Amino acid sequence: MTDQVTTIAPPAPAGGPSARSAVLRSEIRLYGRDISNVLLSIVFPPLLLVILGLVPSFREVNPDLDGLRVIDLYVPVVVLISLITAALLIFPPILTSYRELGILRRMSTTPVRPSTLLFTQMWLNGVMALVSAALCLFVGWLAFDVALPRQVFGYVLALLLAGAASLAIGALVAAVAKAARHATGIGVAVYFPALFCTGLWIPVRSMPEALGDVVEFTPFGAAANALGQAAAGDWPDWRFLVVLAAWAVVTSAAAIRWFRWE
């Protein structure tokens, strides 16, 4: 080979921060190139809120709801939909396809560990989910006059715990799915019960007691209640935060236990 090919670029620490930020930049670019990712994660949840808000009766004060409007109850629901859409519909197939295509394997023959790619995807989807959640709050406030959360710290804490639990469930889906299309299938299969638990069809507080008790032990039901309380200005019940943390820890452990790099 000609000697110009042996030109050495200035040394940089291998596998260090520069490699990690290069992986992050590359994954952000790839994420943006898939327009369906962007539509689903950033556009769909606020749009759903707008559509719900267009129903006139949802904007009227409802005596059955302690003087709140239906749209007020829907804001925490779409905030949670932001999290579960990113964590269950977008994140698992990406991860599984990286294993399926041999990208994780190829990376393990370089100084950078393939887990870098996994955690980068986790961060990326987590951040996109939070951006989308913030957008939902903003749209609700701007378009329908829904008050911003009054107990901000409680709200953020519940949101972060719910995000962690959702991503851990997504990672578990990626771990057990053999191929990217299985990951999509399993993700969708978990997505609809998860939507139900957020209260999209019946608000968790209006569910029959037996059903409501069960739903409160799912991460999405617990999160819906915790966000509802924080939105109203109360510190969320510890019970709900503990349920969220427990789901995050247990499903992460299961995902780590079953995840295969090839």
Next chain:
Amino acid sequence: MTTTRIPRTTRGPVIEVSELHKAYGGRTVVDDVSFTVEEGEVFGILGPNGAGKTTTVECIEGLRVPDSGRIRVAGLDPVADQTEVTHVLGVQLQESALQAKLTVREALELYSSFYTRPLDWRPLAERLGLTAKLTTRFGKLSGGQKQRLFIALALIGSPRVVVLDELTTGLDPRARRDTWSLIEDVRDSGVAVLLVTHFMEEAQRLCNRIALIDKGKISALDTPAGLIGKSSTSTVISFTPSQPIDQEILAALPGLATIERQDARITLRGTEETVNAVISLLAQAHILTHQFRVTDATLDDAFLDLTEAS
């Protein structure tokens, strides 16, 4: 076919494999494999599908853990010192892809960010004929372009040795030949190459030494010329006689290994001795021939001969 081969240096082997064993679910697929790859050489692992070639090289790459045996890459253990090994060993996997929407340029930049002393990717891309494709996405590249990108990614960390596993399988003959000259360039730049292939012609043209591997065992290890000489069939004689010749008469020829007949044409595999005997046989019987050809056996013939014998 002559290829200039660079003399082996005295720096010692860059890869050492000794008594490697690997089984999957009780079925042995690599059975007592030992070889070394010297600094600056192209070492071939040649064998049919399922012979255990990929398993062997993936043990060297640290992707699979041997059941027993010892592997050293530049003196390092691929499993215990995996990160250090990644700095000296460049890899092209038999089966792998990149993200479909990643461009060639982005892939080169990304992978060069992984290494402490990467090659400058621009001249590398230039040499591999990828400059015009820098903004093309991986999913839109042809098979040959993908393989050239994989060669670039294997070289980008400036390794001392690269492992290329079935690099040219699935390429058209033109792209295959282009790839061969790239491998020669890699060798000439001083990087040792461990080349896995099931194409005899490829091994014969590129390799300084070849290990023939069949059912997990090395059946022969030598230079291409050495392997051909070692086999009992070093010469191929073919002709169309003016009148039929009895099978018994042919079978009695000295040094003969095989007889093939296709319509009137006869192809004999044997040695130098066979050639002389055929010529005198034809002269004595006053048989004229049409298109009498004597050619050297290829590695192909040697391979069949050596693996059938084992």
